[in-house]
Amino acid sequence: MNKRLLITLTAAVLLGGVAVGYTALSGAAPQDAAQSVQTGAGPRLMVLSNGKLSTVSRTDPAGSREVTEQRCDRAYEAAGTISCLRPVGALKASELAVLSSDLKELRTVPLTGFPNRTRVSASGRMVAWTLFVDGHSYAANGFSTSTGILDTKSGTLVQSLEEFTVDGMPQRPVDSNFWGVTFTADDNRFYATMSTGPHRYLIEGDFAAKHLTPLTDLDNVECPSLSPDGTRIAFKKAVDGDPQKGWRVSVLDLATKKITQLAETRTVDDQPAWVDDRTVAYGIQRDDGLNDVWAVPADGTGEAKVLVPEASSPAPIS
Numbered sequence: 001m002n003k004r005l006l007i008t009l010t011a012a013v014l015l016g017g018v019a020v021g022y023t024a025l026s027g028a029a030p031q032d033a034a035q036s037v038q039t040g041a042g043p044r045l046m047v048l049s050n051g052k053l054s055t056v057s058r059t060d061p062a063g064s065r066e067v068t069e070q071r072c073d074r075a076y077e078a079a080g081t082i083s084c085l086r087p088v089g090a091l092k093a094s095e096l097a098v099l100s101s102d103l104k105e106l107r108t109v110p111l112t113g114f115p116n117r118t119r120v121s122a123s124g125r126m127v128a129w130t131l132f133v134d135g136h137s138y139a140a141n142g143f144s145t146s147t148g149i150l151d152t153k154s155g156t157l158v159q160s161l162e163e164f165t166v167d168g169m170p171q172r173p174v175d176s177n178f179w180g181v182t183f184t185a186d187d188n189r190f191y192a193t194m195s196t197g198p199h200r201y202l203i204e205g206d207f208a209a210k211h212l213t214p215l216t217d218l219d220n221v222e223c224p225s226l227s228p229d230g231t232r233i234a235f236k237k238a239v240d241g242d243p244q245k246g247w248r249v250s251v252l253d254l255a256t257k258k259i260t261q262l263a264e265t266r267t268v269d270d271q272p273a274w275v276d277d278r279t280v281a282y283g284i285q286r287d288d289g290l291n292d293v294w295a296v297p298a299d300g301t302g303e304a305k306v307l308v309p310e311a312s313s314p315a316p317i318s
Helices: 003-026
Strands: 044-049 052-057 065-071 074-078 081-087 093-100 105-112 114-120 126-134 144-151 177-183 189-196 199-206 211-219 222-226 232-238 247-253 259-261 273-276 279-285 291-297 305-308 312-316
Touching (some): 126 189, 144 177, 189 211, 189 222, 222 273, 247 279
Antiparallel strands (some): 114 126, 232 247, 291 305
16 A cells, blocks of 8 residues: 555544544534434533534533534523524624524524623523624723614514613713623513613613613622522622622522622623523633533532533523
8 A cells, every 4th residue: 555545544544533532522422413402302401512502411411412513602592492693704793593493594683793692581582682892801991782682573673772761861871881681581571781880780671662770779780690480680790899800600689689699709701591490500711711611509509510511601491
């Protein structure tokens, strides 16, 4: 056999072994890509694996996973509706893709900015997103966001929450920004964060009325996520009120206004997701640049543990 051909074949075999080994280590099943996020028996969790929509078993989230070919920068799922934020080109061009559980595109919305947050209401009807228009961090000065909402049933599209009126503010502050929408069970009301000056208020929104109410007694509440029972909000809270010092994942009881810091001592720059009524999940970037999904009890007890290695954007499949 030609010596050069022998070297080439040997290298190909070695590279193939490396690829199979990586697939096994990453938990991705060494098979054809899944064509749906509803595959697998029992309750599932949707995540992004190397930017691809994937699912894992909630009873064995660190085990094998089904990996699709659908790429997203941020994603979320509820009631068979998937929100997928993805970049599509230069000059900050991006888009929202609304997908069915079998990954058929139901609608796309052209956007401008860097994908950052997205949520779907529990019914699957309402989809929200946040992008950075300027800047890449909520800790930086001078960042600018764009947050919109789509009603998939009526087709009503709000490109920016800046279109809404703000209670107590006849003229919206020029430095205001909105991000991190989370929906209530009625598909009309929602919570989000509004920043103005040094304040980062929790706001309550009315989609039909296009109206926002800042809850000024709840400052320093970012990236809210409403619990499945609708009684608590998980969020990230800036250390000493200063985002440059990092954030701690916390839970707010809406009835008592009591805030409980959870047993995660590292900074968490993510919109938490509720795996169930007792557990909060979020992504943390590792030193090597990869992300892991972590989980922690929602009552402040226990300790943070890796839920899904080498993954991000957790969402329980409902």
